[in-house]
Amino acid sequence: MSSTLEADVLVVGGGGAGLRAAIEAGDHGSRVILISKGEAAKCGASPMAGADLTLDGKSLNELGFKGVVTDNKEKFFNDIITQSYFLGNQKLVKRYVEDAPKVVEELIDWGMRVDYDEERAIDTEGFNITHTLLKKAEELNVKLINDVMFLELLTSRGTVSGGIGLRVLTGEFIIFKAKAVVIATGGWHKAYIYNAGSRELAGDGLAIAYRAGASLGNMEFVTFCCNVTHWPPIWNGSIFTYILHSMVGGELVNTKNERFLDAYDPEVVKIGTSTEWNKSFVSIATYQEILNGNGTTHSSILYTLKGVSKEKAFANVEKIYPKWRYKGTDFSNLKDKLVHGSGVEVGPSAEYFEGGIVIDEKFSSTLNGLFAAGEATMSIFGANRVVAATTEMLVEGAIAGGSAATYANGKEFKELDQNQIQEFEKKIDGILSRRGGNKPSSLLKRIQTETYSNLGPIRTEKGLEEYLEFIENAKEEYRHTCLQDVSSLKYNKELIEILELENILTILELSANAALIRTESRGVHYRSDIPITDNDNWLKEIIFKRDKNSFKTETRSVDFDSIRPPEGKLPYFDMMKMMMKSHSDTPGAH
Numbered sequence: 285m286s287s288t289l290e291a292d293v294l295v296v297g298g299g300g301a302g303l304r305a306a307i308e309a310g311d312h313g314s315r316v317i318l319i320s321k322g323e324a325a326k327c328g329a330s331p332m333a334g335a336d337l338t339l340d341g342k343s344l345n346e347l348g349f350k351g352v353v354t355d356n357k358e359k360f361f362n363d364i365i366t367q368s369y370f371l372g373n374q375k376l377v378k379r380y381v382e383d384a385p386k387v388v389e390e391l392i393d394w395g396m397r398v399d400y401d402e403e404r405a406i407d408t409e410g411f412n413i414t415h416t417l418l419k420k421a422e423e424l425n426v427k428l429i430n431d432v433m434f435l436e437l438l439t440s441r442g443t444v445s446g447g448i449g450l451r452v453l454t455g456e457f458i459i460f461k462a463k464a465v466v467i468a469t470g471g472w473h474k475a476y477i478y479n480a481g482s483r484e485l486a487g488d489g490l491a492i493a494y495r496a497g498a499s500l501g502n503m504e505f506v507t508f509c510c511n512v513t514h515w516p517p518i519w520n521g522s523i524f525t526y527i528l529h530s531m532v533g534g535e536l537v538n539t540k541n542e543r544f545l546d547a548y549d550p551e552v553v554k555i556g557t558s559t560e561w562n563k564s565f566v567s568i569a570t571y572q573e574i575l576n577g578n579g580t581t582h583s584s585i586l587y588t589l590k591g592v593s594k595e596k597a598f599a600n601v602e603k604i605y606p607k608w609r610y611k612g613t614d615f616s617n618l619k620d621k622l623v624h625g626s627g628v629e630v631g632p633s634a635e636y637f638e639g640g641i642v643i644d645e646k647f648s649s650t651l652n653g654l655f656a657a658g659e660a661t662m663s664i665f666g667a668n669r670v671v672a673a674t675t676e677m678l679v680e681g682a683i684a685g686g687s688a689a690t691y692a693n694g695k696e697f698k699e700l701d702q703n704q705i706q707e708f709e710k711k712i713d714g715i716l717s718r719r720g721g722n723k724p725s726s727l728l729k730r731i732q733t734e735t736y737s738n739l740g741p742i743r744t745e746k747g748l749e750e751y752l753e754f755i756e757n758a759k760e761e762y763r764h765t766c767l768q769d770v771s772s773l774k775y776n777k778e779l780i781e782i783l784e785l786e787n788i789l790t791i792l793e794l795s796a797n798a799a800l801i802r803t804e805s806r807g808v809h810y811r812s813d814i815p816i817t818d819n820d821n822w823l824k825e826i827i828f829k830r831d832k833n834s835f836k837t838e839t840r841s842v843d844f845d846s847i848r849p850p851e852g853k854l855p856y857f858d859m860m861k862m863m864m865k866s867h868s869d870t871p872g873a874h
């Protein structure tokens with residue numbers, strides 16, 4: 285091991301949640317180190333976000349925006365809980381609603397640009413949020429270390445004592461001594477062949493926390509954004525087509541040129557295309573079309589501009605995205621494809637992960653000294669997130685950072701357990717000495733394809749059982765994957781891939797088990813073999829804890845502190861209609 289660094293609070297992740305946690309811990313007087321696998325503020329999902337920051341209309345109005353005054357925190361809370369299919373954590377959603385105005389106002393005070401406002405949101409760019417946070421973190425002397433991949437937590441008698449990271453550019457390992465650690469490593473987009481996230485999001489933080497003894501929950505819920513470009517590969521994963529469809533409309537057709545959404549109940553289609561429920565409904569309908577054999581070879585349907593007055597529509601697009609550039613990418617060819625071609629191949633892509641580290645009201649995990657924030661947590665939004673995850677990362681980052689600093693305050697550093705460090709070294713030596721096996725990238729590709737097919741927008745018992753068998757075999761194959769070149773560990777992409785694969789396999793096994801255990805359809809978890817939302821039996825959370833080389837599963841009832849769900853079982857789409865009826869008049873953000 286090359287070097288040892290000390291911090292009161294070690295924050296892992298340089299997205300919005302990690303940066304906000306570091307600011308809060310720094311503000312509490314802690315010595316903070318923030319490490320990030322990519323460059324802080326420029327990596328992860330945060331800079332990719334649109335980004336809307338949601339809060340209730342009245343508070344928005346009080347901040348000087350156009351928010352609807354008849355809206356209020358109570359209505360906002362009710363809408364979030366209903367749309368979470370009642371799996372939302374009512375105490376924490378209340379905190380989200382309460383704290384949202386504060387975290388948004390401070391960002392504006394710290395210099396964040398606001399582009400426009402809506403009934404329940406202000407809109408900016410993800411980059412504007414992360415760069416504002418980065419500037420603030422630097423002012424507070426947070427020590428930022430980029431290009432460090434966190435690999436393992438260290439514990440001493442069941443309490444976090446630090447961790448181990450890899451400097452990806454040099455191949456050196458670093459030991460961190462820390463009184464508290466905050467995990468803010470985002471989701472596990474990389475497990476899916478079609479995903480909208482960035483390439484370093486491999487669920488590392490969740491798998492690391494789980495290996496160290498923390499519990500994970502809500503792992504079956506994955507939000508797929510619909511109408512994301514799947515083909516050509518240069519645009520794979522871009523949500524620009526999703527934005528375009530929301531902005532200017534157009535038609536979604538299958539390869540037979542049929543408007544496949546017409547086959548659904550018109551009321552469901554109306555809700556599922558005009559509200560924030562569009563991601564789940566359109567993703568399910570699209571994937572069903574692909575299963576029916578009416579999709580393209582790239583698991584896509586076609587987005588066309590049939591019926592749209594192009595001149596007007598394109599003028600609108602040009603106004604917001606001059607020269608059809610979105611987040612630095614030139615989409616002018618897309619315009620040509622839409623005008624002259626048969627359409628653009630789009631489909632559901634993994635975008636947001638409700639599953640994560642189980643946290644309490646202080647965003648403390650079940651492991652002493654370990655905190656978590658943002659997308660890496662077990663989502664407070666239960667089975668379906670329809671409000672801003674950007675506001676979520678800020679609210680949760682602030683709470684987790686403050687709690688970690690308070691926890692660390694006055695504590696001594698724990699002695700590091702040398703056995704754990706030696707075990708880690710043995711593991712790395714083992715990986716480096718393997719010869720003759722497959723490249724990790726070829727295994728990853730097969731995992732990504734299988735995961736999309738069986739743990740994607742539509743799941744079945746048979747598909748999940750076969751998938752779990754596939755994962756067992758993949759775990760065995762993983763043990764033989766090896767680096768093709770061990771001459772240098774400097775930015776050794778294959779070493780990173782092997783280390784990520786272990787984490788991805790851990791997460792996927794739990795996610796698939798949760799999807800199999802949950803014998804109903806709820807929120808973004810849709811089982812086509814059981815298309816029923818079962819409020820009699822499944823208003824529960826599924827929690828996993830490591831048990832030697834296996835895991836223990838626990839189901840936990842949800843507390844209905846403020847509002848109670850309807851009783852009974854209903855077909856999935858009927859439940860969706862019923863829940864939407866109780867939505868307030870204020871439209872949510874998309």
Ligand SMILES: Cc1cc2nc3c(=O)[nH]c(=O)nc-3n(C[C@H](O)[C@H](O)[C@H](O)COP(=O)(O)OP(=O)(O)OC[C@H]3O[C@@H](n4cnc5c(N)ncnc54)[C@H](O)[C@@H]3O)c2cc1C
Binds near residue numbers: 297302324329434658
């Ligand atoms: C394309 C896209 C668009 C979106 N648009 C919106 C939107 O408009 N509105 C909205 O509310 N939400 C949106 N979301 C969701 C939202 O952006 C995310 O949920 C949120 O930004 C997550 O923030 P985070 O800080 O928790 O994680 P991230 O921003 O993903 O940050 C994770 C960080 O952890 C680091 N990391 C990962 N593994 C390791 C490791 N092993 N060691 C060290 N560091 C590690 C990464 O490098 C990164 O810095 C969007 C998501 C995507 C993918």
